[in-house]
Amino acid sequence: MALPTLMRSRGCVWTCLTVARRNLNSAPTPVAPPKLNSKLLLFLCQRFHDVEQLVSWSSWLKTWVLRRKNMYYGYTQKQYGDNVAAAFYILSMKGGFRFAGQSEWFRPNARGKFNWDFINFRDVPIEEVDMSSTLINYAGLDNFVSQRELRSLSLRGCPEVDDWFLSRLHIFQDTLEELNVSHCSRVTVGGLASLHRLRKLRRLDLSSLPRLQKPGLVRILLEEQLPHCHISGVEYSQGLETETGTETETGTEIGQLTKEYTHTHGPHRQTLTQ
């Protein structure tokens, strides 16, 4: 008996909270209700400088680790050349790769240990890379810049891959044929818009991109740009049909706006937005 009432009252509080936060922020991403422990942390942070300092240290440490992992392997590069440096980087990140003309993949085992035979392949470029579920980020791409034969790249489920990362993939524009960016939680249309530069692309996987607003439309637009590319993981209708109320809302908004335009020649945006 009490449970539904409780749920209702909690729901109410949460909606109030989200509304208050929406105001300050025009980001389209839905706001999750604040968790209890993060609220507690915020409370402690506001009261105690030590807690605040600890929190800032921990976030600093996180970025430091990330930066260290994605460092440019300059020493290896100097000693063994670009290919070995790139290979070493991939294996240290727990990714896998295949050299051109070889059928066997190099991968670390479950404990992160790997076979050092790749050192013998100084002059063989890398053709396929699988970085799925690794911490590769924009800076890590430095290690790949000189790979001129890269044909396939999988970035499935990489939490640090964002739009800036995608915008930098143009370095492979003459070779890359296969790209997988599925399950990358930070990728949006702003980065996908830069993929039109990859003229050789034949296969692109866009499944499960939580931040992508209208996947179906994006697929249509991308196919327009890359006519030879097969885009998977997204249905044309996705994000287009009126699943939720949002779509109808935008529909009416557009209707209202066009009405406004015909009536007023809005002097500036303030009047338009009313």
Added chain:
Amino acid sequence: MTTWRLLARTGSAINTGMCLPSRTIIQNDYCSSSGFRSFSTGKAMRTDFFKDLDSQLKAFRKKASSAMPGSDWHPLDLTVGLPPERTDILIVGGGVVGWSIAYWLKKKEKVRDGVRVLVVEKDPTYSQASTVLSAGGIRQQFSLPENIHLSLASAEFMRNINEHLSVLNDDPVDLQFNHSGYLFLASENGAAIMEENYSTQRYAGAKVTLLSPTQLKEKFPWINTDGVALASYGLENEGWFDPWMLLNAFRRKAMSMGVFQCFGEVTGFRYKTHSMPTEDGDLVELKRIRYVNVRMPNSLQYQPVECAIVVNAAGASSGKVAELAGIGSGPKHTIAAIPVPVEPRKRYIYVLHSPDGPGLDSPFLIDYSGVYFRREGLGGNYITGMSPEEEEEPETNDLEVDHEFFQEKIWPHLASRVPAFESLKVTSAWAGYYDYNTFDQNGILGLHPLVNNMYFATGFSGHGLQQSPAVGRALAELILDGDFMTLNLSALGFQRIFSKQPTLERNIV
């Protein structure tokens, strides 16, 4: 488009939500209902001492709790929102440049609350601020190394924006950055300059490539290449983003770090003057600002704020703010007569709808005629604009849009460059003020030589938004370290104005 529409809503939210100081003490109302109860149903014949005491106590508790440190209670009845009476650094103008400086000052301070920073903004709705009325573009395709480096550094900042500007327990910052690049087109006359600019840009580290007309046509089949001799296309770090997001992120972070914000207009300065002889024996008057008068919105009340350093980041009105400090009013033919050459110039932006227009590959295109356009969202909308000729500058009293300007000046160029734009509909338009530097259209950064505690960060004439992160850092270095530390921007100082040597961008028209 949605973000533009949210403008008004966000604007009003500033008033309600953002004025909170960073560390508020939550005041609980301790006075719960008391256990006293009157037993008689009729009127009390005499004053019930205990009942009275109870309400007295209630009132007293309320007063005491509101007088706790941290609340805004004051023994005198004062206007709320008055600025503090004293601060170390006062920033005039809460646009993106002002808040960026505030953030960097806090970021660079050595000890907690080492500097007290106050940002004074006259318009809480930002209805006329250039920041929110801009096109939101960022590019590295400049000809001055200073501009290229500023914009590269800003791009790097935006790439790592959540390392800089995320606030604990709040959503991460999402600039809605669109990585689409700028595409500059040059005619026969401009091709040589474009090539030179290209090598400067490459040398500075920008990722730009040159395209011949055939390559251009291949890459962007929707462009008509007639008259184009060369094109340059940005591959990385170029595109556009939501200016509101950047402004709000800077402000949110700066306030969480303890920057004070106050809504009011800077109407005057009180300064001390002393004269010094120059080498030639002339007397120059040096000023030092002691107090800044801040007038409260919608009233005549003003508060003098004592401060050590003033930063003028008032955007298009920074020339006027400089006048308030007596800059430019000295005797003729001396350097004291040289004003700060920044004035508002009105620029229009038109929103177009063209269902057959360029698609997802559409860059921020800048034609050699001066017309520019970019995509806005995914629904076949575009925004476009152009700077008018010097003789045809519109009046700057209001932000009315001149629709003739689009019909006569922009549309012919646009439709001939992109034939798909022959059928289009102007769905809306707005106008904004460039913080136009009439001397050489580049930013003015640094200390004014005659008012020796007033720093400037203004005059960016159409590229201030994209440079704001790096400009804020540079100015914070100048103030706290005494010199530029990361990027040497002394070429953008006042020296060039006094010696009449403009640092001009070389345009490719």
